[in-house]
Amino acid sequence: MIQTENRTAVIRERIEKIYKYLYRHKEYINRLNVFPVPDGDTGLNMTLTIQGALANLSDYEKETISTGEYLKDFAEQMLINSRGCSGVILSLYCQGVSQVIVNSDFSKENIFEALENGYQNAYEGTENPREGTILTLMREFKEKYGELMKEENDTVIIIKKCIPYLKEVLKKTPDMLPVLKQAGVVDSGGAGFVIILQGINRELKINELAFSSLPVSIILNINRATKKYLNGKLSNFNKNSIAALLPHLGIEKLHNIRLHNIIEDVKSLINNLQSNRNRLLNKKAIISDLKDMENSWNPEIKLKYCTEFVLETNKISSKEQIKEIIGKYGDSLIILNSGDKYKVHIHTHKPDSVFKDVSKYGELLFTKVDDMKKQHRNFISSNTIDYEREKSVFCIVSGEGFRKILKELGADDVLCYGKNKPSVEHIVKELNKLRTKNIIVAADDKDILMALKYAASLSKSNVNIVESNNVISLISMMMGISKELDITTLFDSIMNSLNDIRFCGIARSVRNTTTENGKTINKNDFFTVYNGKIILSDKNVEQLINDTIEELIKEESLITIYKGIPVKKQKSIIPKLKKSFPELDFEEYYGGQYQYHYYITFE
Amino acid sequence: MNKKILIITADNLGLSKEQIHYPDIEILKFPVVVNDKEYRGSNEYTAQWLNEKYLKEKVVAKTTSIVKGELIEIAEKNKDKYDLIIHVVMSSVMSIATFAIAKNVKEMYENTIPIINIDSRQVLSGVGNVLLGVIDIIKKNNNTDDIVKLSQEVIQNTFNYFVMADLNYLYRGGRIGKAKALMGSVLRITPILGLMGDDEEGQVIPLGKGRTFKQVNSKIIDLIKAKMAEKPVTVIKRLNITGFGDNEEAFSDLEEKIKTIPCDDFIIGKADFAGAVYCGPKSYSVAISI
Structure with missing residues (x-):
């Protein structure tokens, strides 16, 4: 094993390669995800768990750290950064393994002990452990390892020899967990575990095995088409296009075991029809199989939110205490403990109640809520989105200048709609383009809010809407944003900073009008709107801006002018303003808004 | 012994x-190294000397x-x-x-x-x-x-907050790290960067931004108070504020605001020659140990 001076860098590099290997198979794993909830994110959760640990454990030099100690630190980071059921169980396993090899003893006997401890740690940490899941693979791994170590001395060879066996075990997971069999897949977490072992194997310079699969939506489309075909008139069987297709369908490429078997049955049915129309196979049984399979991908999701948090507390001394506090809110409860920190995963309808109850005992360092129903809809749809990011910030604005400003302040994408407000369809398209699990979205006009809410319900992401009504709020939001925060905390901090910047708008009247306090504004006069009310007006815009600043300035030192489309080509008004207000700083930018000639902010 | x-x-x-x-x-x-000539810090070669070179001669410097x-x-x-x-x-x-x-x-x-x-x-x-x-x-x-x-x-308990008026100095020096995200904004912003002792990565990270120095000063105070609450402590052991010149008003505002935080050892530090290479004019920093 690695005992060089820069061993931590070497280990990190190897873990990075294993992570990349797993990442390349992320979609394959996602597409197998039917248990406990078919929300298509097992691969993402496993990769995010390792990615989080990599990000938080740099390869800085610790002069005294050993390989075992580094791996233990890494496993602790995995625990804190674990995502979803599979990520949590994987990190529990790694914690257990690392607890034994912390002594840097990589003999075959010690590795065996580590694998045993890893399995025990994962098994005991899982509420309601089930066979046919990643836990089965973990147990079978240590048992096969134990068997092979009697005849092999080299740990690397033993691990290599375990992999074909584990692939066989993986194939049998549908026999252990009925929901997998109905859906026609092997266990996703188990598949991820085997892929990680293959990644380790590869790192040890041993050959790899390839995985591939069709998206769930295509599997379900084949299922439906076959069902439709079988439901048709028997006399039309040979006229149906799928009948012509089926004999040529390369079913060896169908990695969905159940569909594979059903298609074999259908082929057999067709062949029998051709040879002897009187000997029909049990058509009803095949249709029933197809229905069962489809249903397994469409279960009733009783608890909508996959909820996770990290609680730092000195008031709680055991996992049982946490279970007592929040167990009533849901199922799939997994609690991990590292020092005074508890990482908790639960499926619930009431994430807010969960957070509220536990926050009485300490500080919530991290929270995450995924809408599993929405993820499931995306997962089985014909245009599934493969999530590439955990969170994004999306803004909707009218002005091109503001689009650039917000993008450069850190918005992941900005939709510039110009004069015509965006349609629901347009917003949905833009939201889906982000390929993000959680999106925070804000628009510069309250009239967009309705469309935005509807679009959010149709989009494939969890959308958090910031109910903003002007573009300056969006700048304020982006000025205060810190993307390092988890989505809940980030959203709260945005809501708190939304009105940090005072501003007013200068527009031109298109008709004669009277203000609330009885003042007349003639057509073509300019007027100032502040906090939704007209406060000043004048024929001369420069005079009006002067008066507005005088009226509204408090302790601020910076005045920013955002020019709208009507004054795009007009000369800067800053030189004159500087003469009037020498003690203030002025800046001018092009905002590109349609309604207001100018926005003026006070900071 | x-x-x-x-x-x-x-x-x-x-x-x-x-x-x-x-x-x-x-x-x-x-x-x-300033324009390919090597210097060392001395009474003559100071942060102020380099700032003047930066402003007047647009020199390129590195350490x-x-x-x-x-x-x-x-x-x-x-x-x-x-x-x-x-x-x-x-x-x-x-x-x-x-x-x-x-x-x-x-x-x-x-x-x-x-x-x-x-x-x-x-x-x-x-x-x-x-x-x-x-x-x-x-x-x-x-x-x-x-x-x-x-x-x-x-x-692990030392935290450093920097206000960089121009991130290009840090960028040219190759020390920008994750703070690169704050560069190139159309809107003039003043970023707050940090080196946090308890951050495993040990890189410069963006902590916030403001449009004015007064805004960023207030944000720094909020960040320090949040860090004190997190640890938790009521008094800071040691605090050093160091200004790199050419920004007296902002530095005085920071000094005034920061003196409201209880501290055992308050230091007004000395801007060093090597540091000025990466900070540039108008920058300042606050280092706290808790």
Whole structure:
């Protein structure tokens, strides 16, 4: 094993390669995800768990750290950064393994002990452990390892020899967990575990095995088409296009075991029809199989939110205490403990109640809520989105200048709609383009809010809407944003900073009008709107801006002018303003808004 | 037995020598290359000198690692006079080469005199805070293991906040890290960057931004208060504010605001020549140890 001076860098590099290997198979794993909830994110959760640990454990030099100690630190980071059921169980396993090899003893006997401890740690940490899941693979791994170590001395060879066996075990997971069999897949977490072992194997310079699969939506489309075909008139069987297709369908490429078997049955049915129309196979049984399979991908999701948090507390001394506090809110409860920190995963309808109850005992360092129903809809749809990011910030604005400003302040994408407000369809398209699990979205006009809410319900992401009504709020939001925060905390901090910047708008009247306090504004006069009310007006815009600043300035030192489309080509008004207000700083930018000639902010 | 301990560090501390109350100290000088000519910090070559060059002549400046020969010279000169050498080094993430030199020299003297290399994981006044923390430790305890352990606590509890008026200086110096996200904005923004002692990555990170110096000063106060609440402490052990010049009003505003935070040792630091390479005019920093 690695005992060089820069061993931590070497280990990190190897873990990075294993992570990349797993990442390349992320979609394959996602597409197998039917248990406990078919929300298509097992691969993402496993990769995010390792990615989080990599990000938080740099390869800085610790002069005294050993390989075992580094791996233990890494496993602790995995625990804190674990995502979803599979990520949590994987990190529990790694914690257990690392607890034994912390002594840097990589003999075959010690590795065996580590694998045993890893399995025990994962098994005991899982509420309601089930066979046919990643836990089965973990147990079978240590048992096969134990068997092979009697005849092999080299740990690397033993691990290599375990992999074909584990692939066989993986194939049998549908026999252990009925929901997998109905859906026609092997266990996703188990598949991820085997892929990680293959990644380790590869790192040890041993050959790899390839995985591939069709998206769930295509599997379900084949299922439906076959069902439709079988439901048709028997006399039309040979006229149906799928009948012509089926004999040529390369079913060896169908990695969905159940569909594979059903298609074999259908082929057999067709062949029998051709040879002897009187000997029909049990058509009803095949249709029933197809229905069962489809249903397994469409279960009733009783608890909508996959909820996770990290609680730092000195008031709680055991996992049982946490279970007592929040167990009533849901199922799939997994609690991990590292020092005074508890990482908790639960499926619930009431994430807010969960957070509220536990926050009485300490500080919530991290929270995450995924809408599993929405993820499931995306997962089985014909245009599934493969999530590439955990969170994004999306803004909707009218002005091109503001689009650039917000993008450069850190918005992941900005939709510039110009004069015509965006349609629901347009917003949905833009939201889906982000390929993000959680999106925070804000628009510069309250009239967009309705469309935005509807679009959010149709989009494939969890959308958090910031109910903003002007573009300056969006700048304020982006000025205060810190993307390092988890989505809940980030959203709260945005809501708190939304009105940090005072501003007013200068527009031109298109008709004669009277203000609330009885003042007349003639057509073509300019007027100032502040906090939704007209406060000043004048024929001369420069005079009006002067008066507005005088009226509204408090302790601020910076005045920013955002020019709208009507004054795009007009000369800067800053030189004159500087003469009037020498003690203030002025800046001018092009905002590109349609309604207001100018926005003026006070900071 | 009372050990005789020599401390070695370099001149990117945010402190003048007079502010370091420890007699047995050697301070290396980082080479600063301005338009291909090498300089060292002195009464003539200061942060202010470099700022003027930046503003008037648009020069390009960079630093290089400490010079190995100079470190060896110090070790050679003192190996028989002391029982232990402690080398407080700037962040190994920020300067891999400097830390590698320190490590190499430690190995060279393995059989001659023990050397402890303390990776401060900091720059500028953050290094200064770690240095003063280490001095506090050795004044009370000269057990080597204890010094190493307690120094780690100081490092983990030292936090540095920088206000950089122009991130291009940091960018050109290759030290921008994750703060690159704050560059190139149409809207003029003043970023707050940080080097957090408890951040495993040890990179410069963006902590916030403001449109005015007064805004960023208020945000720094909020960040410090949040850090105090997180730890939790009610009083800061040591606080160093260092200004790189040409921004008196903002610095005074910061000083006024920061004095509202309870602190045992309040220091107005000295902008150093090497640090000015990356900070540029109008910048300032706040380092706290809690």
